[in-house]
Amino acid sequence: MTPAVLSKLRRCFKKNKERTKAQDIDRRVEEVMRAAAAEEGIEFAEADPPPQDSLWLDEAGFVTSLDSIFGHHKYTTHAHKLFQLLDSFSSGKVWWRQLICRLVAVGAKKTSTRAEVWKPLSEQDIKRLDHCKRETLVKLVCVEREDSFCYVAVSRGGRVGVYSGDMRLLHSYEMFYHRSGVRKRVKNRWITDAIYLPDAQYLMMSASDRSLTVYDAATLSHTPLFCITGLPNIPTCMAYTPSSRSCDTSELAFGTERGDITLIRFLQPKLQLFHTKTPDAINYYFWMGVTCFHIVSALHLVATGGCDGSVRLWQPCGRAPFATLAAPTSPAILDLAIVAAHELIIAF
Template sequence: MRAAAAEEGIEFAEAAPQPQDSLWLDEAGFVSSLDVIFGHHKYTTHAHKLFQLLDSFSSGKVWWRQLICRLVAVGAKKTSTRAEVWKPLSEQDIKRLDHCKRETLVKLVCVEREDSFCYVAVSRGGRVGVYSGDMRLLHSYEDAQYLMMSASDRSLTVYDAATLSHTPLYCITGLPNIPTCMAYTPSSRSCDTSELAFGTERGDITLMRFLQPKLQLFHTKTPDAINYYFWMELPSPPHTSYCSITRWRKVHSRSVKRVAYSRGGIILVSCSHDATASVRIRHVPGKMDDYVFKVI
């Protein structure tokens, strides 16, 4: 046909070359690419097996579209399997958080330790509730302005709980011992001060009385950034205008497991695995003797 057309003076355009799919890799390149994606060589052996699985005709080449189709197929299969197992929730399975008073929850934080786990739920109106793993209400606070967390590096960090971002405001480092538990009693109509108590792994209990809690807890050097202080700085001005510190040594001979206030902050109860003073009830103003209970 081309020869006849040529005799008549008709020329055909040259056929366009067939596009070559260059998005393929050999086994070494495939394994190297996956190592780069994961950032380590932990799955090198799995990458070799995956290459052999995708290269069913032993051509020595694997295209990216093969990998994508494989991942999509596996994901769809697992999703359909989960869909078959999942059951619709009933009204009995839905937990209503009592502390928020039907306000919208803006944050749910998981707090996990070696021996305990709980949820901290914050509502839009500033109500904070602490829930156990099975969603039982343990503690609740209304109109919370601050959130304080302790760490094993002997530090206390205070966050702004009045906003959605929960930005850190203060960080107190260099505590004498590691805090193991905390309790807080807010200010009341008869008392403008509030108080924080925390136990340590050495059996001590420290009381931090905040003198202007509605204004701020500590002295603020930089309002636009987190303020770092050493624990030894707090007993000196200008911090003495905002807080005072009282330390009770050797309340228990072992680590303090929990502290709790009672009667509006007048009574402080602490417990430990201490065989001689398992539970101690102390009058915070110090006008009454301690009650000590031994649990065998």
């Protein structure tokens, strides 16, 4: 019996208690006699308190209750057998505590039997991951495709190991770059989380340097594709909703150490998450704090609004704004629009 079934069955026991209390003729007669005796100045001894466990059902009520809970008569025979098993003295009643004690005893027996079957692993069966150099593992990611399956073990220091289903090391690499240009452990950086993007077949890792790095996980040798850096706060956890047949877009949500949650929506995740500037090297994207933007292709103009309350004007291929329009106050710009016909920019 599930907890929901037990909850509904207890209600049936309680309803029977209330119904029995209302129909208890002996109790009502005793109350009338006590009231009449009190008028004559006669006091009777205190009546025995009602038993603590006064929840019971007869066989018909027990079977009917289970039938109404399940909505059919499939378990009618089982209900009769359970009642007879609980009513060992043929009293015609089954108490709620009897049912609970029986269920607890059966559950304990099954648990103990299952515990006896389990065997603890011996020391020789423990797999040691050599690639992480005894560093703490942050995440063990399952990378499952139609034709293959593997684990990706990511350590706190940025060491990544690709393992087969039976935990054989297939490939390993370092995520962080040292100042010398060599991939090696960097002391002031660590991995906070890692997730797999199944529809794009990418592996994404967040780091304490306020960055998100995306790797191509279509093969065992992961290739770095994108790096979003300069985030306002350190991303600590991530969640991804892949695209489906009913929805072509996907969403990435990541939380930060300051309690913020940022949601990024990808319009064509199966094709590409971001624009690829160069296919031979990692593509860097810098978080510039843009809250909204508007592009007018005919004017070769891009207007952006930021968290500092300023509106910046860009050329589509420019690396820096050619004009900055400061607002009288400094609240974040929620949205803006370029009115080309009147040469205006409206922001709020």
